[in-house]
Amino acid sequence: MPRYEFDRAPSRLDTGSTKWSRYPADVLPMWIADMDFSVAPEIVSALQRRLEHPVFGYAIARTELREEIVRDLAERFGWTIRPDDIVFLPGVEPGFNMALKSRLKPGDKVLIQTPIYRPILDAPAHWELEALTVPMVRAEAGYRPDRGALAAGLAQARAFLLCNPHNPTGHVYSREDLAFIAAECEARDVLIVSDEIHCDLVFAGREHIPIASLAPAVADRTITLMSASKTYNIPGLKTSFAVITNPALRSAFAGARSGMVDSVNLFGLEATLAAYRDAGAWRNALLGYLQSNRDHLEQEIERLIPGIRYHPPEASFLAWLDCSALGIAGSPQSFFLRQAKVGLYAGEVFGAEYGAFVRLNFGCTRAVLSDAIERMAGALAGRAQP
Ligand SMILES: Cc1ncc(COP(=O)(O)O)c(C=O)c1O
Structure with a gap:
């Protein structure tokens, strides 16, 4: 089995990286959701092979790519x-x-569970729809959907924008919760739009279940969205896909694309094919590394900043940190940026009521992660003894 090196990551300064361009070079950027690791060598080779042909015209997805995705979802x-x-x-x-x-038509309501990835929160307003938000509940073991609030919300909604695995809490929905959501949506004739972009990075002990896979009747009312981008660290190639098994829904979706999207990025299609066909071993190795980063973060927070409340995520590389007990005056994001030189995502980005939280991206080397926690702990200690 090939070995991959996640403890070394190339410098991304001056590469036109969104993540590494926002802050000065002395800040560790841990905000936007891409990882610092080199892409799987199998993907790099596939792109190099394609570059040998010097014509980059409009592209279509080859049959082989569609078949690889079908195989991957089945397996x-x-x-x-x-x-x-x-x-x-x-x-x-x-x-x-x-x-x-x-x-949907203007005025319709869309149910969303907060805290949530900002573009999901903002999406309804783009189409003059109303976002109906219900909070996740925090139990001892982490965040869970609130079934009562979901049922009440779905009674008014025309669509449910589900995010599973959930960003930013890292919750992976159970089969029982998904079945509950599906049954409520069926009873109320609610469209399910399921963002499953983080589905390939689920940690040991949990299982990803596409909501549309529960039953043909659920698939009939579901638009599922997936991509190789998060897992294989290729989001800059701007390629993803929807799975829509209901032909009427697919044709309505095609209508909504018209005038905005025709074809997709040529290199993104090539990279996506190489990811699903050739890079499974890299993905498994990455998952192991991310899981150790997740556990390391938990231990280090307990050791150095026990005032942060943290439920280790069940998937992906994002940690949702409750800083409310730290006694920081104002925004913890600004505090850690100024005092620790660590660039986190501010909690209020994920919902107005989450100002005491920050989101930390641990898709980085263990050394950078340790450095970030030490910097944050140092800033808090420095504040206590000026
Ligand atoms: C839940 C979720 N959906 C969508 C996206 C963005 O996807 P894309 O870059 O394919 O638009 C992200 C990126 O962080 C995400 O976390």
Whole structure:
């Protein structure tokens, strides 16, 4: 089995990286959700091979790519789809926007669970729809959907924008909760738009279940959005896909694309094919590394900043940190940026009521992660004894 080196990451300064351009070079950027690791060598080789042909015209997804995705979904999630159910897109964000545009009319309500990835929160307003928000509940073991609040919300909504695995809490929905959501949506005739972009990075002990895989009747009312971008660290290639098994829903979705998206990035398609076909071993190795980072973060927070409340995520590389007990005056994001030179995402980005939280991206080397926690702990200690 090939070995991959996640303890070394290339410098991204001056590479036109969004993450590494926002702050001065002395700040550790741990905000936007991409990872610092080199892409799988299998993907780099596939792109190099494609570069040898010097024409980069408009591209379509080759049959082989559709078949690889069909195979992957069947093997890993037991979900059977057909190649033609897949609609390629330049991103999951455009995908959930098109999904809402395709089926709803101004004034309709869209249910969303907070805290939530900001573009999901903002999407309804783009189409003059109303966002109905219900908070996740925090139990001893972490965040969970609130079934009572969900049922009440779904009674008013025309669509549910689900995010599973959930960003920023890292919650992976159980089969029982998904079945509950699906049954409520069926009873109320609610469209399900399911953002599953983080589905390939689920840690040991949890299982990803595409909501549409529960039953054909659920798939009939669901638009699922996926991508190789988060898992294989290729989000700059702007390629994702929707799976829509219901032909009427697919055709309405195609209508919503029109005038905005025709074809998809040539290199993104090549990289996506190489990811699903060739880079499974790299993905498994990455998952192990991320899981150790997740556990390391938990231990280090306990050791150095026990005032932070942290529920280790069940998937992906984002940690949702409750800083409310730290006694920071004002925004913890600004405090850690100024005093610790660590660039986190501010909690209020994920919902107005989460100002006491920050989101930390641990898709980085263990050394950078340790440095960040030490800097944060140092800043808090320095504040206590000026
Ligand atoms: C839940 C979720 N959906 C969508 C996206 C963005 O996807 P894309 O870059 O494909 O639009 C992200 C990126 O962080 C995300 O976390």
